[in-house]
Amino acid sequence: MKLAPDPDTRSLQALIAGAAQGDHACFADIYERTHAHLFGVAVRILGQGQAAEDVLQEAYVSIWKNAAGYRSEVDGQPIQPMTWLIAIVRNKALDAFRARARRKESGLPSSGEAGELDEEDIESSAAPAPSAMQLLEQATEALHIEGCMNALEGSHRQSLALAYYQGLSHTEVAAQMGAPLGSVKAWIRRGLEKLKACLAAQGVVAS
Amino acid sequence: MRYTNPELLEHLASAYVLGTLAGGARRRFERLQRDRVDVRVRVAQWEARLGQLALSVPAHKPSPRVWAAIAARTQPAGTRQAAQGKASWLGWLRPAGFGVGGVAAGVIAASALFLAMPTLFMSSDQLAMRSGEKLPQSYVGLLTDAQGNGKLLVSSLRHGKTMTVKVIGPITPPAAGKLVLWAVPANGPAFSLGAVPTSGSAVSMLPDTSEKLLSKVGKLMVTLEADANAAKPGETVVFSGNCAKLW
Numbered sequence: 167m168k169l170a171p172d173p174d175t176r177s178l179q180a181l182i183a184g185a186a187q188g189d190h191a192c193f194a195d196i197y198e199r200t201h202a203h204l205f206g207v208a209v210r211i212l213g214q215g216q217a218a219e220d221v222l223q224e225a226y227v228s229i230w231k232n233a234a235g236y237r238s239e240v241d242g243q244p245i246q247p248m249t250w251l252i253a254i255v256r257n258k259a260l261d262a263f264r265a266r267a268r269r270k271e272s273g274l275p276s277s278g279e280a281g282e283l284d285e286e287d288i289e290s291s292a293a294p295a296p297s298a299m300q301l302l303e304q305a306t307e308a309l310h311i312e313g314c315m316n317a318l319e320g321s322h323r324q325s326l327a328l329a330y331y332q333g334l335s336h337t338e339v340a341a342q343m344g345a346p347l348g349s350v351k352a353w354i355r356r357g358l359e360k361l362k363a364c365l366a367a368q369g370v371v372a373s
Numbered sequence: 374m375r376y377t378n379p380e381l382l383e384h385l386a387s388a389y390v391l392g393t394l395a396g397g398a399r400r401r402f403e404r405l406q407r408d409r410v411d412v413r414v415r416v417a418q419w420e421a422r423l424g425q426l427a428l429s430v431p432a433h434k435p436s437p438r439v440w441a442a443i444a445a446r447t448q449p450a451g452t453r454q455a456a457q458g459k460a461s462w463l464g465w466l467r468p469a470g471f472g473v474g475g476v477a478a479g480v481i482a483a484s485a486l487f488l489a490m491p492t493l494f495m496s497s498d499q500l501a502m503r504s505g506e507k508l509p510q511s512y513v514g515l516l517t518d519a520q521g522n523g524k525l526l527v528s529s530l531r532h533g534k535t536m537t538v539k540v541i542g543p544i545t546p547p548a549a550g551k552l553v554l555w556a557v558p559a560n561g562p563a564f565s566l567g568a569v570p571t572s573g574s575a576v577s578m579l580p581d582t583s584e585k586l587l588s589k590v591g592k593l594m595v596t597l598e599a600d601a602n603a604a605k606p607g608e609t610v611v612f613s614g615n616c617a618k619l620w
Contacts, residue, residue, distance in 0.1 A: 183573060193447065197443065202434055203427075203430070205433045205435045205439075206430045206433045207430050209433045214433065218433075219438070219439050222439050223439050223442050223443050223446075226443045226447075230443075236574075237537075238570060238574060239574075239575035240413070240575075241414045241576070242567075243414070243421065245417055245420075249420050252420075252424045253420040253424060295431070301426075304429035305428055309425055329391050329393050330392075331426075333392050335392075335393060335395055354388075354393060355388075358387040358391065361426075362387075365422050365425065371418060371425070
């Protein structure tokens with residue numbers, strides 16, 4: 167078949183198109199190239215452990231099944247393959263995180279094996295990870311929008327960082343920051359609006 | 374709740390992607406997304422914005438068991454020869470379960486695949502589509518180059534306002550200018566349907582329903598234009614094909 171270039175040099179977009187046609191080798195290549203980063207996203211929300219691995223598995227099965235649904239462009243806006251992949255993993259990680267929170271609230275045991283219950287312990291005993299705020303700073307620096315974003319108050323950035331990188335709800339962010347719920351909601355909303363404006367000014371994503 | 378206010382929609386889309394929209398509101402918003410392309414567009418834009426923030430998240434190595442489990446669940450059963458043949462669009466017809474055929478079969482199979490996609494961009498005919506008994510009423514066009522090689526598949530639900538353009542054969546991006554898709558009515562001047570991608574697929578909003586725009590259109594063509602917003606098609610026709618009603 168040598169019409170297509172060597173898999174190594176094919177773009178992620180071409181590999182997704184291949185997977186959409188049922189080419190499992192393309193899919194394996196997508197996994198090879200992206201799984202460490204996507205697992206990082208899941209681990210960030212769920213902590214290292216079985217829950218994050220389950221999410222990663224579900225996400226890739228979904229990517230395989232829905233590869234034909236990937237759009238490289240939506241209404242003139244280019245959609246990077248990595249954006250699409252991150253959204254899939256993050257949504258599944260958020261679902262799992264919320265389900266875990268519900269189980270905790272209702273006092274029900276985890277639906278999995280007894281051994282899985284230690285996942286939170288693993289999270290807390292793992293090597294110190296960068297804080298949500300540090301990750302936000304690194305990302306905004308890399309995107310050259312740190313000056314623009316720093317016009318926001320620290321509490322606004324902090325609440326946005328906790329919601330994004332830890333997957334925390336408004337209530338959880340409020341509890342962690344010791345701030346009123348209403349304020350946290352407004353801070354996050356303003357943080358999102360600012361991010362949108364900064365990215366648009368930088369030409370990263372149109373407003 | 375009113376879902377016509379653009380500010381509200383923008384706020385909901387951002388909160389949905391961030392993950393702070395929870396519970397019943399999240400589920401309602403997911404339903405809204407399935408039915409409304411403008412909502413999908415907002416969500417996609419927010420995914421693009423917030424996805425940028427994920428770039429600083431440190432990578433982690435999962436256990437090798439994860440890939441083994443994924444592979445076990447995704448390996449195609451039997452001996453499907455996806456890698457065999459000429460890669461391009463004939464191979465692409467196979468998953469739709471149709472015999473390899475000519476352009477007509479291509480259009481139908483392609484539509485079936487388009488419709489079988491679990492994602493969005495359609496609403497009213499979803500049930501018929503899911504049951505597999507009927508293809509939703511759609512306008513479909515298959516554009517080929519001068520040698521008859523399939524290049525682009527254009528599809529739009531009859532009463533929908535979005536159009537999907539999928540690249541089905543390799544297209545060399547032009548060195549200069551844009552590839553622009555034109556609808557050519559039987560009696561009347563051609564009108565532009567916008568620029569087309571040279572790889573992957575793109576979805577775009579139409580100014581009106583395809584029924585209003587395309588009911589008198591028998592032909593589609595792609596021309597090379599210096600200006601993506603050209604008012605009239607230029608001389609250089611790159612691809613062309615029929616526009617068919619799928620009902």
